[in-house]
Amino acid sequence: MRKLLYIIIGITALAACEKEIDFDYHEVEPIVTIEGRVTNEGTEVLVTRSRSVYDAVKPFGLEGAEVVVSADGQQEHLAYDAATGYYRSPLKGQPGTTYRLTVDFEGGHYEATSYMYPPAPFISNEFIWQPVNNNRMLAYEVWATDPEPDVRNYYWFRMNRTYHHPHFANKTTHDAYRWNVFDDRGNPPGRVRRDIMCMYDKTAEDDKEDDWDDILYEGDTITLRLMVIDEPTYEYLRSLSTGLRNGANPVGNIKGNPCLGYFTAASVTHADTLVFSYDGIRTAR
Secondary structure (H helix, E strand, O other): OOOOEEOOOOOOOOOOOOOOOOOOOOOOOOOEEEEEEEEOOEEEEEEEEOEEOOOOOOOOOOOOOEEEEEEOOEEEEOEEEOOOOEEEEOOOOOOOOEEEEEEEEOOEEEEEEEEOOOOOOEEEEEEEEEEEOOEEEEEEEEEEEOOOOOOOOEEEEEEEEEOOOHHHOOOOOEEEEEEEEEEOOOOOOOEEEEEEEEEEHHHHHHOOHHHOOOOOOOOOEEEEEEEEEOHHHHHHHHHHHHHHHHOOOOOOOOEEOOEEEEEEEEEEEEOOOEEOOOOOOEEOO
């Protein structure tokens, strides 16, 4: 059997538009996987084990770990939530603080640190058509405030949609649509712009079943979350995106026994919720 022991990390937080690619990999023993986030909205940690890329079952968090987040001499012990599989705490992160995560699980000790940067408030968000040869590409244009114009900052966005089309009658109503990471190089001073590419006009017109996941339909509800992250988290997510294409595991920032995953302290902002409609979409000049 051609299998990959490949970590599907951040499935609850990440989603993208990769096509199926056939790789030839060997199978190895599962490795402990840790995904931890401290944000201005709360703290959560997921402990799982890596799995084969051919295993489509979403991993559920493992119980029995001792999970602690600390900063400035204070410690917060996270409680396991059996309903979600996460270790959670109402602890809300504060920008300018370095947070430390420690996890003790089945004899293994794991730890990581992450610095929390200020948030990037949204300025505007709208859909636009971008001419591409004889077609048009729909982009979600987002502008935000650069929290530190004189410092290179790193960002992680997640674009979700809630389905309202009969095509998705048997599918999860709220699902990730696009995600990626980027930095603020090349942006005007004090501002951050990102064009999230969605679909070609012709793809929407043809409405082929293979393209349904990429096509936005009238009435779809669109939400967008932007997180200001530190460089190690950026490198992890960037290598995760690359690894999905070439079969390599991402480079995490958690030290200790063999472990995959990441820990981040991040400031989160949310764009205004949009209900998608073709009416009124402007064309970029």
